[in-house]
Amino acid sequence: MQPTVIAPSILSANFAKLGEEVDAVLAAGADWVHFDVMDNHYVPNLTIGPLVCEALRKHGVTAPIDVHLMVEPVDRIVPDFAKAGASLISFHPEASRHVHRTLQLIKASGCQAGLVLNPATPVEVLDYVLDELDLVLLMSVNPGFGGQSFIPSALDKLRAVRARIDAAAARTGRTIRLEIDGGVKVDNIAEIAKAGADTFVAGSAIFGQADYAGIVSQMKAAVASVRGG
């Protein structure tokens, strides 16, 4: 079983003091930094790019940086994020003309590769690329904004993707993470873990609170009650 990962989305952090915010959330027990990249084209919002990723690395962040690309086109920005210190790069299949090629480009750049499924994207999109993936990122909100409510149909979808990942692991011996993104809170994270997620993005639930360590430890305890460590 893959160890649980809590990945705070810095979308909800205070951008005026981003380095301190990331230091604080990692000191609070978070495992990865979830880095939401929006282009005002694929999604109706505009956020941060490779310069900010590089700035976090220069600031001294050593934790994995989990780049969630909500941009179209995808390919031309991949090498820039790899150079900027991204650890994992995930993208939406609707934003790439050649999904398999983009996955190979990410891996050739030295990063782990993930595919992101929107709430209405069928799980079958995984069928011919699962062996290329290090991570599947399921959206439990429509991409573009933090602070939205968890869409309940994501639970059935988690179970469907978990079955595919486990079947692939039995066949190949390779592990693939199953990450959930959107509306994850202390009071729904156990149910989400039970449905099969092992990696949990949470933005407003963590950065909206005064006590990051309290929230991260409550989330980890709730997940551990379902899946262990």
Ligand SMILES: O=C(CO)[C@H](O)[C@H](O)COP(=O)(O)O
């Ligand atoms: O990709 C995203 C939005 O497109 C964010 O990662 C996500 O919304 C996290 O924020 P919250 O936990 O507040 O829902």
Ligand SMILES: [Co+2]
């Ligand atoms: Co995200």
